[in-house]
Amino acid sequence: MPDKVCLITLGCPKNIVEGETMAGLLVKKGHQLTTDLSKAGSVIIHTCSFIKDARDESAETIKKISELKQRGVINNIIVTGCMVQQEKEAMFAMFPEADSFIGTGELDKISSAVARPRGLLADRPAGGLIKPERQRLLSSSLPSAYIRVSEGCNHRCSFCIIPKLRGRHTSRPLPELLREAKELVLKGIKEISLIGQDTSVYGSDLYGKPALSSLIAGLDSIHALKWLRILYAYPSSVTKDLIESYRGYEKLCRYIDIPLQHVNKSVLAAMRRSGDTRKTVERLINGVPGIAVRTTFIVGFPGETEAQFMELYNFAAHGYFDHMGVFEYSGQEGLASESLGPKVPENIKAERRKALMLLQQDIVKKKNKARKGAVLEVLVERMISKDTYFGRAAHQAPEIDSGVLIAGRPKIGSFVKVKIDGDKGYDLTGKLIK
Numbered sequence: 001m002p003d004k005v006c007l008i009t010l011g012c013p014k015n016i017v018e019g020e021t022m023a024g025l026l027v028k029k030g031h032q033l034t035t036d037l038s039k040a041g042s043v044i045i046h047t048c049s050f051i052k053d054a055r056d057e058s059a060e061t062i063k064k065i066s067e068l069k070q071r072g073v074i075n076n077i078i079v080t081g082c083m084v085q086q087e088k089e090a091m092f093a094m095f096p097e098a099d100s101f102i103g104t105g106e107l108d109k110i111s112s113a114v115a116r117p118r119g120l121l122a123d124r125p126a127g128g129l130i131k132p133e134r135q136r137l138l139s140s141s142l143p144s145a146y147i148r149v150s151e152g153c154n155h156r157c158s159f160c161i162i163p164k165l166r167g168r169h170t171s172r173p174l175p176e177l178l179r180e181a182k183e184l185v186l187k188g189i190k191e192i193s194l195i196g197q198d199t200s201v202y203g204s205d206l207y208g209k210p211a212l213s214s215l216i217a218g219l220d221s222i223h224a225l226k227w228l229r230i231l232y233a234y235p236s237s238v239t240k241d242l243i244e245s246y247r248g249y250e251k252l253c254r255y256i257d258i259p260l261q262h263v264n265k266s267v268l269a270a271m272r273r274s275g276d277t278r279k280t281v282e283r284l285i286n287g288v289p290g291i292a293v294r295t296t297f298i299v300g301f302p303g304e305t306e307a308q309f310m311e312l313y314n315f316a317a318h319g320y321f322d323h324m325g326v327f328e329y330s331g332q333e334g335l336a337s338e339s340l341g342p343k344v345p346e347n348i349k350a351e352r353r354k355a356l357m358l359l360q361q362d363i364v365k366k367k368n369k370a371r372k373g374a375v376l377e378v379l380v381e382r383m384i385s386k387d388t389y390f391g392r393a394a395h396q397a398p399e400i401d402s403g404v405l406i407a408g409r410p411k412i413g414s415f416v417k418v419k420i421d422g423d424k425g426y427d428l429t430g431k432l433i434k
Contacts (some may be wrong), residue, residue, distance in 0.1 A: 002037055002398070003031075003040070003041025003042050003075065003076075004031075004033065004034040004041055004113075005031050005032070005033055005042045005043070005114055006034055006037055006040035006043045006044070006074075007019055007046065007417045008021055008042075008043065008044065008045045008046065008061060009045070009046045009052070009055070010046060010047055010048050010058055010061060011048025011054055011058075011081075011082070012048065012050070012145045012392045013193070013195050013231065013399070014128075014197070015046055015081065015150050016047055016103045016146060017136070017146050017195070018045050018046065018081070018107065018148075019138050019139065020136045020137060020391075021107075021136045022044065022046070022080070022107060022419075023136075023139070023298065024135030025029055025108065025110055025135050026110060026124065027135075027137055029111040029115075031111065031198050033137075037065075037068060037074065038073060039375075039420070040074055041075045041076065041147075042074065042075060042076040042078060042114050043074050043077055043078070043119075044066050044080060044110065045061055045062055045077075045078070045079050045080070045111070046080045047061075047079060047080065047082055047083035047084065048080040048082050048083070048084065049081075049086050049087075049165070050161065050165075050332040051159070051196055051327065052330040053330070054128050055153070059095075061082075062079055062098065063075070065077055065416055066097035066098070067167075068095050068096060072418065075230055076117050077099055077264065078099060078100040078101075078104070078110070078113050078114060078117065078196070079091065079095065079098050079137075080097070080102040080103075080107060081102075081104060081107075082135045082165045082166075084103045084159065085103040085126050085164070085197075085310050086106045086416065087104070088101075088103070088120065092116040092120070093351075094310030097346075099118075099126060099150075100117045100118060100119060100121065101119070101120045102121045102261060103120075103121065103124070103126070103128040104122070104141045104165060104166060105123075105124030105126050105128075105167070106121040106129065107123050109121055109313040117238070125167055125168050126152070126163075126167040127151060127166065127167045128152075128154065128167075131383075137186075138187070138189075140416075141189035142398075142412075142413055143188050143189050143191060143413050144189065144192075145176060145191070145192060145193075146192070146194075146195050146344070146396050147180060147184070147192055147193070147194055148172070148195055148196055148200070149171065149194050149199055150170060150171040150172060150197065150198070150201075150202055151166055151167065151170050151188055151196065151197070152231060152424065153168075153169055153197035153261075154196050154201075155234065156272055156336075156374050157271055158270065158272045158336035158337040158340070159301065159329065159335060159337040160266070160335075161386075162197055164334075164432055166197060169197070169198060169204075169205055169368075171203050171204070171206050173206060173396070173423065174206075174214060174218065176312075177205050177208070177215060177218075178222075179386050181222060181288060184223055185224045185225050189225075189230070189380040190224070190225065190226040190227065190415070191225075191226060191227040191379060192219065192225060192228050193228075193397060193398065194212045194215070194228070194229070194262055195232055196232060198232065198234045198237065199212060199230055199231065199232050199233055200212060200233040200234050200237035200238060200242065200303045202215060202240075203215070207296060207320075207421055210239060210241075210242075212230075212235065212241075212245075212324040213239075213241040213242055213245045216228065216245045216249055217245070219274060220250070220251045220252065225251055226251065227253050227379070228249075228251045228253065228256075229253040229255050231397065232257055233257065234258075234259075234275075235273070235275040235277060235280040236275030238258070238275045238280055238283065238284065243283065243284070245289060245292065246287070246288040248288075253397055254290050254392040255286055255291065255294070255396075256284065256291060256293055256374055257294040257295075257397060257400075258280070258284075258294070258295055258429050259296045260277050260295045260297065261296065261297060262277070262297060262308075262312055263277045263278060263312050264311045264312060266306050266308065266406065267301055267303070267304055268434065270302070270303060270337070270340055271304045271337070273353050278315070281293065281320050284292060285320060291325075292322040292323070292394075292396075293320055293322060293333065293401070294321065294325075294401065295321050295324055295325075296323070296326070296327060297312060297316070297324070297325075297326050297327070298326075299312070299326060299327070299329065299353050299355065300328050300346075300348060300349030300352060301329045301337070301340075301342075301345065302329065302331075302343055303342060303343070304329075304339055304344055309352050313359065316356060316359055316360065316363075317359060319363045319366070319367070321363070321401070322367060322395055323361045323396075323401045323402070324357075325400075326360075327410050327413045328346075328349040328350065328352075328353050329349060334396070342431065361426075364402070368423035368426075368428055369423070369427060372421065373419070373420065373421075374419075374420050375417055375418070375419050376418050376420060376428075376430070377394065377418075378391040378392060378393050378404050378416055378418045378430075379414075380410045380411065380413055380414050381403070381407040381412065381413075382412060383412065384394055384405070388406065388407060388411060389410055389412070390427075391397075391404050391410070391416070393395070393406065393428070393431060401425045402426035402428070403426060404420075404428045405427050405428070405430070406431075406432055407430065407433060408419070408428060408434075409432075410432055416432055417432075417433040418430040418431065418432060419431050419433055
């Protein structure tokens with residue numbers, strides 16, 4: 001009987017799906033999975049290295065697991081994913097206790113690496129597990145799941161390492177995605193979030209033009225599916241067809257995650273980001289009334305002046321965004337952005353991030369106040385206390401957004417009606433309607 005395996009997945013939803021696929025491959029080969037490190041013979045750490053915080057989390061996790069190996073608690077350590085693809089041979093010196101390192105293009109070899117730890121597997125080009133994912137083992141019991149529509153990215157943003165870690169944009173065939181969605185729905189999934197490095201250009205490499213709207217149409221026809229949402233859209237790829245899809249398909253949540261990064265045209269040019277941020281947001285807001293927009297911004301990008309930051313601040317102050325993340329610029333060796341300047345001091349980056357987040361807190365407070373008295377349909381996710389549960393409405397994505405605190409005792413995994421009566425921090429509060 002093979003050793004039990006503990007799989008630790010770090011990073012974004014794309015990594016979560018990859019971890020679920022690796023788990024399925026391992027079970028298919030006869031490996032038993034466990035979440036108890038004391039019962040694991042082998043530990044897999046699926047890493048992220050997109051930004052400094054992600055790299056630090058990956059490194060810290062590997063070090064903690066290495067300490068367990070030194071104490072004889074576990075036998076093997078297998079490190080996989082983006083950090084391996086980035087560092088390759090350097091991983092041996094960084095983490096000498098690890099037995100195997102597998103890059104993003106070799107993840108289908110995970111079972112053999114667990115059975116026979118053998119150094120570095122990173123010879124194939126960067127990529128990911130995007131072939132038919134029927135072996136996928138869902139990591140959550142909730143009726144919510146992600147589907148990766150593509151892998152890689154053809155954009156060459158000066159601050160981004162993703163093309164190096166994940167390769168060129170490669171879409172999965174539409175029939176394959178519809179088949180996976182139907183299989184997920186048969187397992188009880190009610191909410192599907194579409195993800196990729198750039199979901200908005202899905203299908204352009206296969207069909208000669210973006211096919212996201214066609215995919216949405218196919219998914220909307222799945223009877224038992226309730227919610228469908230889009231994450232990681234690229235601003236310049238928000239098409240007329242996509243906007244019409246929001247108006248035409250009831251199951252498509254009026255929600256979009258669209259990382260804008262900045263609004264100043266000079267900063268966007270230095271970032272190598274195409275499109276007009278203002279026009280994109282206005283097209284969405286005007287074209288899809290009531291749409292909830294999530295975005296992320298980078299502050300402290302090399303050369304960002306105080307005036308350019310204030311342009312971003314004033315843009316955000318319009319209150320376009322229901323959800324907003326702000327990151328301080330995080331450089332990495334080899335990125336084109338590292339040759340730009342002048343560098344923004346760390347304390348200025350922190351001040352700018354704080355200013356934007358305080359602004360967004362006030363905006364969210366006003367938006368929450370406007371929802372008081374509304375009755376929202378909410379997906380119940382977990383119990384907080386005996387009479388308080390946490391859930392999400394259609395304008396809130398899993399894991400990354402705020403939620404709804406429900407007074408009552410609803411069934412976890414069910415959709416319920418909640419009358420909103422206030423807010424707590426970023427979260428709405430409300431009473432269960434029986």
